[in-house]
Amino acid sequence: GDPTATTVPVATTAAATTAAAATTTAAAAAGGNKTFILVPKALGIPYFDTANKGAQEAAKELGVTVTYQGSATADATQQIQLLNSLIAQKVSGLAISANDADALAPVGKAAIEQKIPVVSWDSNIAPSGRLVHINQANAEDIGRGQIQLISKLIGGKGKIAILSATSTAPNQNTWIGFMKEELKKPENSGLELVATVYGDDQDEKSYTEAQGLMKTYPDLKGIISPTTVGIAASGRAVTDAKKIGQVIVTGLGTPNQMRTFVKSGASPAFALWNPGDLGYLSIYTLNAISTGQIQGKAGETFKAGKLGSYTIDKDGVVLLGKPTVFDATNIDNFNF
Amino acid sequence: MIAEKPEVASPPERRFWQIFVKFRETGIIIFIVLLSVLVTLRNSAFLSADNFRDILLNISILIIVALAQSMVIITRGIDLSVGSMIGLTAMMVSYTVTAFPGMPTFLAIPLGMGLGAVLGSLNGLIIAVGGVPPIIATLGMLSIYRGLIFFYSNGKWINAFQFPPEFRELAKGTPILGIPNLILFAIVVIISVFYFLKYTRRGRDIFAVGSNPDAARFAGIQIKQTIFTVYMISGILCGLAGVLWASRFESAQTNTALGFELQTVAAPVVGGVNIFGGSGNVLGVVLGGFLLGIINNSLTLVQISPFWQLAAQGLLILLAVVVDSFILRRLKRFSSKRKR
């Protein structure tokens, strides 16, 4: 998800073909006065705001209106309330980053029954509650990629720890699962995962947890934090403990939050996809369904503006692409 | 058998045995010592100077705000809007310092306190002049100030790289004896609040108003002004906390200090401030904050399963409250026996 995330990309289809397949005609003409709603997990989070920028870009290209509507806190109960009032307004389509995959399924289903197309993005809704899920990156790629990254950064040897978001965040857990798989490979035998702790996506708690890790394991070499809050807090904890270079931080983060730490060496490299593209693709997908180009069935293909063509895989998932790795060489090209 | 309100703040005593008996903080100190021993047995890193410094750093902001909260509680009030006030001042100050990187960074402190004073004063006006019950007024302001953070920033956070580099020194600099500023700020606040509560008339009025508002009216105490004052102080200290927060965590986010109010209430409660008003003292609050800090710190050190951490934390807070009240009652009985 937003790596601060809660829900799961259920599917982990490694073989999703993002390559060009059959091209459908661009949807631009079919816009009309449609209003799509882009629903983030909560308002006031830059990651989602960036996604909204991409969505607005898509809206302009397609000639539709995209409204960005969210609840105050990342909470399923509030999100359901919001969706109910959106359904009542008979909007033209919903793109939702779900706070709880299962909890949102019933309300998503209700929307679909009322002929309001629903897609989930960033964080999945259980398949019964959405037509398509737009997945930012393949979970296996993310999980294994993190281990490969840290291995490179610490020279393939030493103790590492994971600082996750909340223990209930399924996508985090899926990624962690793949990290553990990757660690079993012989080339990673020098790495020892000593602990998995949870910072609950709170800055303060994540900071304390990172502090605790360094104290409990004085010879810790690296921290992987697959969440934007945790990775920034870890970067700061390492800096404050004057352990830059001794403890390497990596994970998933946004360039703006991590810029200082990339330059200081606390976190030489980390990964993320482009949330703007995610929002952009979500709106294109929603538009394609809304105009009847696709139904959301496996194997259907559609064109998403500047991003090219996408195919829906067998779990109703569209995959955005591979995550970008940010380091000192490229970080200044990004601003989100 | 009648419900007795826990009693606090004892005057100096002459007889030796009474010093211990009347010392309200005995319970919590015993609890802190016990917990520390247990944790040290599991992980000796707990007793290191480094760890001690980290604990102090982690609780400094909490103690600053918990002291403000205590003053409010002593007047029979509560300030649930502290988290939002911290968040709002943190955001506004962060915007200002990033917009004027050349400005002397220490100016951020008076700026934050000034902004906090305005927010706190609004609470104070609504409660003291408007007569709205504190819990309702500040519950409302909790949402309103939090909403303003969002409106103000349009969801745009300030991140570490945007701050002028000196800004982090505000909290983390070590000008004196290698002690971080953050801890020094906390010490200054502790001493000021202690002096204010013990040695100024307005400070004493706070206890009088909380102990018996009717009597305070008869005694000619300016009740409204007193109540206004505590909420204003709460705002000022939250403003200070906001600046320190931004400096320490090098970020200002829309959810900065979200939910912090519960901790700021927990510290005084654990520290023996009477939740029904009228009594409480600075040492207790500081120890209460310290205990919370130790609990948080030790849970990460003893490697308890992360899934059990929250339960353990709640259980320890409960235990602290229970043990404290038991010890207090024991001591009281002891002292009343000795009177005969």
Place this chain on the structure above:
Amino acid sequence: MMAEKAPVIKIEHISKSFGGIQALKDVNFEVYSGEVHALLGENGAGKSTLIKIMTGVEQPDSGQLFFEGQPIHFANTKAAQTHGIAAIYQEPSLFPDLDIAENIMVGRQPMRRRGVDWKKMYQEAGTLLKRLGLSLDPRTKARELSVAQQQLVEIARALSINARVLIMDEPTSSLTQGEVEELFAIVRQLRASGTAIVFISHRLEELFEIADRVTTLRDGSYVDTRSMSNVTTEELIRMMVGRSLDQLFPKQDVLAGEVVLEVEDLSVDGAFSNVSFKLRRGEILGMAGLIGAGRTNVARAIFGIEPATSGTIKLDGKVVSINSPEKAMQLKIGYVPEDRKEHGLVLAMSIANNITLPVIAKFARFSWLNKKKETQAAREGSVQLEVKMAGVEQKVGQLSGGNQQKVVLAKWLGTKPRILILDEPTRGIDVGTKAAVHRLMSELAAQGMAILMISSELPEVLGMSDRILVMRAGQLTGEFSRAQATPEKLMAAAAIA
């Protein structure tokens, strides 16, 4: 002498109403410096309201207040205080969490350059307490004081102000003779030094002892102002009540029946020890003692509020364990506590709900309330005790102090107890009603109720009891039959040797 100077405080044509209740109607009053001016009137006559207007607690609806001849308006108590007006209010209003010294000095703590001067404060408070004959550590929390001790602290506070006008609303209502004497000695000193004093008491003999003039109110209206030297008790009563009264302590002689309550070696750690006595059917057993002797604690132990730590209580010869008021009530014991505001009443609830609270289950079927029956019972109870009220739906907090006390009595009589413990039952009750209460006690005893009456008013104890126990410092120190008892003997047993 008075005619030449302007009165310090003068009140002209003051009226005041609360909601629909007219508390004061066109009242005049004045007090000169060097004078003790008594205010007299039945419960609810408006005395307390009048003094609250003088101290800025309440604002009059109409009329004018003069201070030293100048018209003046006190918007709050602070304004009155700055003019040197100090007051002791009827209900003790101390700060339970603050110590005695600070209660006395609150808002006026002695200051030095570096803030409140605690040392000086304790010294000054200690001196004041000594002057009042109170041997208490000024560092004691007010919470730990008995009602009488609280009253003394209030007096100390008022004295410490060095007021030009000192207003005292029933300062002696829970004091015993000794303290009253000490207080009067101080009042005389103050009068000699030119302080104007307003004094309220329902004990007429006190007025004759200390007051120079007396102003009487009836039903909120001004009746007359007289010089104490040429007025008789009968005249005072007639002015107050509008008619004359019969006997004050109408004790009927009854033959005490079998023992219903027997207390043996009862002790509560830190309060009293080894108290033993018997209480018979139809008997009124008086309990005298100085402040803090532990009488209230004995009552609290018997009623299960603070259960005894050792000793036994027998009812009808059977040992019972009473560990809660609920249990005591099941055993048909009733207790009228001394502190009506804290323990006796739920001030924010109606008279009806207060009277029926202990027996509410009686007015319910399967706990479903029958409000009609309840109101009916409450009405009967309050009429029996002549509560002056707008109706049983009125909030108790709006009643005058004396009328509140009557509600407490009505409430406990409504439980129809076999054993009734009365702790200062007529505290703050006017003479007329007091006579009525005494008559009622006497009748109830005659009908077979056993009554334990704790009282600090010697005439009451002597007049109403069949037998008298005396306590001192947590011990029983004397037992006297009605025939034996004299004030001197009781005082001797109560006084600290």
Place this chain on the structure above:
Amino acid sequence: MKLNLIAIRRGVLRWEGLLVILIIAVAFANSQLSPYFLNTSNLLRTTSDFMEIGIMMLPMVFVIATGNIDLSIASTLGLSASLMGWLFMGGWDIWLAVLVALIASIFAGLLNGFLIAKLKLPSLAVTIGTLSFYRGLAYALLGDQAARGYPESFTFLGQGTMGSTGIPFSLLIFGGFALIFGLVLHKTTFGRYIFAIGNNEQASRFSGVPVDRIKMIIFVLSSVMAAIAGFILAARFGSTRPDIGTGLELTVITVTVLGGVSIFGGSGTMIGAVLALILVGILRFGMGLINLQGQVQDIIIGLLLILSILLPRFGKQLASGLNWNRGTIFRLAGVVTVAVLFGIFFFWSRTLVLAR
């Protein structure tokens, strides 16, 4: 005397009257601002969003009326729902799991009640502790798992409607409980005891009111109702995660005090609380329909909470004439100046960064 009685009654009725007026005003405004508001099926669907809050609000009226507070309800909700989910995932029959979770909630309430009534600890302190403790137990049970796959007979609790009427089943549950709780509060000895304790606990004790027992019962009720709300929420979600319902306690308390239940104890009505729930419900729904952002909605609810108490008082003061002396004018001028300066700084400083 007549006059006085009328005054008393008016005092009680004024609050509910104000709430009714507000409800009508909000409903009218909503129907003007959005064509989708006056639509039965929309209204009915949104009702189910508020039933868990309502169900927890009912005992909260009791708790607050006795002068206490229960901050642990949302955590008890989480614990019960998680325990139920955990047992269900362990292969138990769903209704057996519900029963066990319900019993567990009784113990949760007993622990609160024991610490508050028997050990005389302040309810705020105790329930801040159990807020973490019970939620923590929920995490300990489910950890990083979610319980899902509940049978339809169970999800009906939260998602079902009464035949074709569209009336949510949970509304029926709530309505039934509201009636019972209202009658208990206003028509029984138990209710009388609640108000007596809330006004003066000591005097109640001295009058033989079984104060401790009543407090125990109230806290147990609070927990049990929270558990029921938990089942309904889990049924509505079709799944349970240990963080289910986090933070709901503040909403519940908001609605309760908005309903006129005195936070100091001793007064309040069940009708007031229910009206407040309706008010908040239609206000939230209406604000959603006109697409107000979540934070803006929170600001408005916060304002409503404060202004509902502030404005009537202010109006009364204005009616009785303000005292325009120099002090008042000075102070007012001071307040206005500070407010204006703050406002200027607020808007100016935000443009500095946002413009970039």
